[in-house]
Amino acid sequence: MSSSVRLCEVGPRDGLQNEPETLSVAQRAAFITALAQAGHKHIECGAFVRAASIPQMADTAAVLAALPPLPGVALTALVPNLEGMEAALAAGCKSVAVFTATSESFSRKNTNANVAESMQRIEQVAARCRSSGTQLRGYVSTVLHCPLEGRTDPARAVAIAERLRALGCAEISFGETTGKATPAEVRVLCQLIQAAGLMDCSALHFHDTFGMGIANALVAYEAGARSFDSSAGGLGGCPNAPGAAGNVATEDLLHLFAGLGVSTGVDLALQVRAGQVVAAALGRALPGRAWRALIQSPR
């Protein structure tokens, strides 16, 4: 088995987008810089979306402009459509992400488009990525459960991922949106990803809403997954459930992989410090388990 994994730190986008506060450009840039200093090579840095809809992600272009040079770090911005793609290119963005869902209801609620329509938007963005030499990442959400529809079919998630791959996505992130999935379901999902020959270009994106995040990451790793999304301090609690946990916390994942002898390239102490940067900006502690333990008594 390989003894290293790739992490995508999603705190500055998926994390902050789902927190009630809106941080300033300088605060977001300081957070991203601290994450890069911790060793992250892939950071989800923001989104080119309407500021009226998602104020937390406003001024992503200014955030990118405020960053120091971060050589070797891929900074990925979410783009919902061609308009967002053009804005990302204008901001000098070299890596963008598109998103769709396994379930129709969630797609409509999240993007105001059904899955087929969202794939059409993605085709347009993908074409512009090819013409501009921009890296493309795809997100498929609700891969096992949907907050609106309940259980979803992971085979459908994998079929969508195959189409995203064919459109040129370098990596497809499988989002377990609700956090309800348990290890048995994650094993089934990973088997389907393997069977489709997609594991090398797939990331697993877990939420810790029901405390399953690390257990699910463990079984995914043991099923061959080598790329994971996570969020500093577990940022990203669902806006509809204040106090509920968000994305699986990067520090918990680093602790897990350190214990398994698996290299991540990220320094845990510096990761905790990056969390302190964003916690100070938010004015409150982050929910992550290891983060809370380590700010009390660093090792």
Added chain:
Amino acid sequence: MSSSVRLCEVGPRDGLQNEPETLSVAQRAAFITALAQAGHKHIECGAFVRAASIPQMADTAAVLAALPPLPGVALTALVPNLEGMEAALAAGCKSVAVFTATSESFSRKNTNANVAESMQRIEQVAARCRSSGTQLRGYVSTVLHCPLEGRTDPARAVAIAERLRALGCAEISFGETTGKATPAEVRVLCQLIQAAGLMDCSALHFHDTFGMGIANALVAYEAGARSFDSSAGGLGGCPNAPGAAGNVATEDLLHLFAGLGVSTGVDLALQVRAGQVVAAALGRALPGRAWRALIQSPR
């Protein structure tokens, strides 16, 4: 593989003992009653210790006296020595627990006795259990890590468990005190427990301090463990680390086992309600992940 596990709900003792607040006798009795209503057949209900040292556990006799009849529910009280044992018997207690540690420093800090001395105390309590027909449970703490000594030798923990078994303990609980252990270490511990022929009389007691609780429970289950300690809403944050997570949360464990098709005998919705009873008494939300998610949007 067996498709059921036994749970020991430790919220009223290990949980509340490590929270800053001291609840009233009526509040503690209401909590225990709600846990029994949720289906628990084994509840750690209190401790016969000096009230000056641990005010949270004062008046455990009065708590027991305040309970309605709970047929089929074992109510276990911690007793540190023969004096506590006699107090437990006087209160009508039918099940007691004794504790020792894998590491000498932790034993001295926790019980003011080295491991050999704590075993002598346990021998006295065990003799009194035999003469009085009282059920005996043994705790071994710091089975993989010690907050004072760092890594400990799980073979030593298992050797101590063998002695506790020989002294008449019906069950021995292996306490991963720090929450630092990761699944690879838990697998080694479980292999040693199996090799010693102790798995049928062993419980695994995890903490979620670093977010590993559920992943560790999963690998322990897959390694043959069928008995787990857990705490309502993850009560039991370490008093030296405010905000840090405590015992693995019962609701997270119930969610895990439900997803694996493993029966626990405990109803998740009623468990959440028991957590609400103690949360109301404490005047604050509990840290548990699934608990927080489910009080927002019950399923």
